[in-house]
Amino acid sequence: MTTTGRQLTSTLTADNTMVLELEEKTFPQPTGNQVLVKMEAAPINPSDLFLMTTGADLQMAEYSPGKVVMPVAPQVAAGQAARKGKPQKVGNEGAGEVIAAGEGEMAQALLGQRVACVPGSAFSEYAIADAMMCLPLGDHTSEEGASSFVNPMTALGFAETAKREGHSAIIHAAAASNLGQMLNRICQEDGLGLVNIVRKEEQAQLLKDQGAAHVVNSSDGDFEKKLAEAVGATGAFLGFDPIGGGQTTDTCLRAMERVAAKEMTEYSRYGSNKQKKMYIYGRLELAPTILTPSYGFSWTVSGWLLMPFLESCDMQTMMALRQRVQQGLKTTFASSYKTRVDLEGMLTKDAMMDYAQMSTGEKYLVTPHG
Amino acid sequence: MTTTGRQLTSTLTADNTMVLELEEKTFPQPTGNQVLVKMEAAPINPSDLFLMTTGADLQMAEYSPGKVVMPVAPQVAAGQAARKGKPQKVGNEGAGEVIAAGEGEMAQALLGQRVACVPGSAFSEYAIADAMMCLPLGDHTSEEGASSFVNPMTALGFAETAKREGHSAIIHAAAASNLGQMLNRICQEDGLGLVNIVRKEEQAQLLKDQGAAHVVNSSDGDFEKKLAEAVGATGAFLGFDPIGGGQTTDTCLRAMERVAAKEMTEYSRYGSNKQKKMYIYGRLELAPTILTPSYGFSWTVSGWLLMPFLESCDMQTMMALRQRVQQGLKTTFASSYKTRVDLEGMLTKDAMMDYAQMSTGEKYLVTPHG
Numbered sequence: 230m231t232t233t234g235r236q237l238t239s240t241l242t243a244d245n246t247m248v249l250e251l252e253e254k255t256f257p258q259p260t261g262n263q264v265l266v267k268m269e270a271a272p273i274n275p276s277d278l279f280l281m282t283t284g285a286d287l288q289m290a291e292y293s294p295g296k297v298v299m300p301v302a303p304q305v306a307a308g309q310a311a312r313k314g315k316p317q318k319v320g321n322e323g324a325g326e327v328i329a330a331g332e333g334e335m336a337q338a339l340l341g342q343r344v345a346c347v348p349g350s351a352f353s354e355y356a357i358a359d360a361m362m363c364l365p366l367g368d369h370t371s372e373e374g375a376s377s378f379v380n381p382m383t384a385l386g387f388a389e390t391a392k393r394e395g396h397s398a399i400i401h402a403a404a405a406s407n408l409g410q411m412l413n414r415i416c417q418e419d420g421l422g423l424v425n426i427v428r429k430e431e432q433a434q435l436l437k438d439q440g441a442a443h444v445v446n447s448s449d450g451d452f453e454k455k456l457a458e459a460v461g462a463t464g465a466f467l468g469f470d471p472i473g474g475g476q477t478t479d480t481c482l483r484a485m486e487r488v489a490a491k492e493m494t495e496y497s498r499y500g501s502n503k504q505k506k507m508y509i510y511g512r513l514e515l516a517p518t519i520l521t522p523s524y525g526f527s528w529t530v531s532g533w534l535l536m537p538f539l540e541s542c543d544m545q546t547m548m549a550l551r552q553r554v555q556q557g558l559k560t561t562f563a564s565s566y567k568t569r570v571d572l573e574g575m576l577t578k579d580a581m582m583d584y585a586q587m588s589t590g591e592k593y594l595v596t597p598h599g
Numbered sequence: 600m601t602t603t604g605r606q607l608t609s610t611l612t613a614d615n616t617m618v619l620e621l622e623e624k625t626f627p628q629p630t631g632n633q634v635l636v637k638m639e640a641a642p643i644n645p646s647d648l649f650l651m652t653t654g655a656d657l658q659m660a661e662y663s664p665g666k667v668v669m670p671v672a673p674q675v676a677a678g679q680a681a682r683k684g685k686p687q688k689v690g691n692e693g694a695g696e697v698i699a700a701g702e703g704e705m706a707q708a709l710l711g712q713r714v715a716c717v718p719g720s721a722f723s724e725y726a727i728a729d730a731m732m733c734l735p736l737g738d739h740t741s742e743e744g745a746s747s748f749v750n751p752m753t754a755l756g757f758a759e760t761a762k763r764e765g766h767s768a769i770i771h772a773a774a775a776s777n778l779g780q781m782l783n784r785i786c787q788e789d790g791l792g793l794v795n796i797v798r799k800e801e802q803a804q805l806l807k808d809q810g811a812a813h814v815v816n817s818s819d820g821d822f823e824k825k826l827a828e829a830v831g832a833t834g835a836f837l838g839f840d841p842i843g844g845g846q847t848t849d850t851c852l853r854a855m856e857r858v859a860a861k862e863m864t865e866y867s868r869y870g871s872n873k874q875k876k877m878y879i880y881g882r883l884e885l886a887p888t889i890l891t892p893s894y895g896f897s898w899t900v901s902g903w904l905l906m907p908f909l910e911s912c913d914m915q916t917m918m919a920l921r922q923r924v925q926q927g928l929k930t931t932f933a934s935s936y937k938t939r940v941d942l943e944g945m946l947t948k949d950a951m952m953d954y955a956q957m958s959t960g961e962k963y964l965v966t967p968h969g
Contacts, residue, residue, distance in 0.1 A: 526903065528901065529899060
């Protein structure tokens with residue numbers, strides 16, 4: 230039995246053009262522990278947009294039904310030279326019904342069930358997924374389960390990383406995001422201190438309404454002072470930054486040093502001994518990361534990715550994390566969407582100009598079968 | 600018994616002026632495990648200059664015998680606000696004769712001996728030092744032993760750090776320095792791969808003459824290609840950067856990624872999985888560190904300092920490192936000096952304009968008693 234349906238691919242051409250295109254594709258019978266999922270819902274996450282719109286000029290693009298052709302800034306295209314000419318599947322995660330399964334036991338057990346999955350090709354009518362990575366949704370709808378992997382596991386990963394490294398509080402930048410709201414709930418449940426950085430007053434209010442104790446607004450004139458106060462109050466010497474470019478990470482390290490310096494009895498040319506650490510886990514800004522020489526030498530900046538984190542977990546931890554997500558799909562890990570679009574709808578100018586901004590609280594959900 | 604002599608201090612005033620001044624001081628009888636050392640030789644290291652000349656306008660300074668008054672750039676002074684109005688002693692290390700000792704056993708054992716020491720106030724006729732940190736020089740002269748702590752221990756610390764973190768090769772920037780030459784010898788002795796980055800042809804030749812297998816010149820047109828080739832040949836995914844500001848660290852990470860990307864079978868938006876790490880151990884450039892989004896998320900940049908490293912060593916390792924330095928003072932850890940100056944001589948315009956450039960191979964040695 231074969232199944233056919235439309236799938237979105239993103240191709241960067243040799244002449245620096247990005248082509249997003251729906252293609253009719255034949256999906257093979259799954260084998261081993263693979264399952265074939267009829268995709269019903271898939272969120273458009275910032276991590277998906279990296280392959281779809283980074284450096285692309287959406288205003289100058291040519292839009293036709295099921296196809297978008299965009300010029301890409303040469304310096305950005307150069308950074309992605311390795312993918313030129315190779316069509317990339319897109320859509321990290323989603324949910325749908327398992328309509329075929331390989332002969333493996335785990336795959337067979339999912340046949341006929343509604344699952345959340347991480348196929349890497351979720352913007353498609355059908356997708357082959359790894360049964361090991363599928364989460365059975367039980368009575369939940371595909372919309373409720375569509376975002377049950379990337380953001381929940383990442384937010385839980387931050388809390389787990391903090392605990393592993395001996396921290397009892399963290400800073401989170403761009404904290405009003407879907408992910409940030411989950412992290413806010415997780416930290417309250419786990420008794421972890423959290424300093425939320427937002428850039429708008431309504432985002433601050435949103436998080437406070439959800440119980441956040443420390444929210445600082447980077448648009449405020451006394452932002453750096455307030456940030457240092459919150460770091461002092463919580464003891465947050467570890468932070469997570471999805472912006473990456475510019476000075477967010479630097480600003481957090483400076484705030485940490487400001488707090489650490491107060492404990493010093495005498496001046497040291499090398500800054501405080503207090504270890505300060507920031508993880509960059511996204512690139513909402515593609516500009517270079519700027520680190521000023523303002524916090525001595527006791528600091529670390531490092532990349533953070535979900536997959537290596539998950540690989541670092543033992544099976545017991547993984548199962549505990551999955552179970553926690555499953556039980557909290559309507560509470561801790563609930564996602565909300567601004568708009569629903571089908572596969573053609575996600576390739577219109579209006580939609581793309583909108584979701585490419587990655588505005589807080591304005592996430593799109595793709596429903597491939599309408 | 601009290602001893603009097605001249606000592607150099609550096610004071611940053613409230614109005615952003617740096618004052619270097621020789622002051623007549625009384626040195627108390629040492630107690631416990633302290634010793635009083637008649638300082639005979641002390642090198643001027645980059646780490647000393649941080650307290651003496653950072654951000655200072657040496658051209659506009661007022662020079663008088665034993666005193667220099669320099670205007671300091673406001674933004675640099677702001678970064679050192681914590682030291683304003685507090686005279687700082689200067690001179691990390693040096694060597695001389697122990698002329699008095701506390702009642703402690705270790706101190707008493709050093710009485711009358713010539714030692715290398717780390718008083719933090721080595722630019723002085725006399726200095727109180729910790730006997731625990733003194734290295735008896737035996738038949739070596741004070742000049743031979745003056746630089747036996749900072750550079751040797753730092754170079755050994757890099758090799759030790761690499762081994763601890765599971766690396767068999769490292770990159771070193773500004774590699775023709777006194778420290779870099781030691782590291783070059785250590786890596787050959789220990790069988791560690793070393794990629795030396797220099798910026799002049801004569802520096803490259805110097806290291807090659809000392810047996811270096813991989814030297815790349817950042818002034819060459821094909822520098823980045825050559826750097827990647829050397830990283831590929833050695834497998835150096837760890838590096839040490841004394842420059843700090845600008846893009847040296849970024850350039851090293853890009854070279855590492857270029858090598859790692861060749862092993863990838865398919866494109867990943869997140870870059871290679873290969874962990875890449877750079878330690879910044881100095882700030883020869885005070886400009887911000889620039890990290891471009893060119894090497895995915897599997898990277899770490901961190902500060903490296905000698906003192907925390909030494910604190911992380913157990914006693915056995917410490918003793919082994921010290922013994923290695925002692926045995927190699929005329930070989931592996933030999934230092935050379937361009938010029939000798941006394942305490943007044945180090946405060947002349949000609950001398951300061953010269954050593955503040957921190958040019959490779961042009962180190963000054965201070966001989967406080969002439």
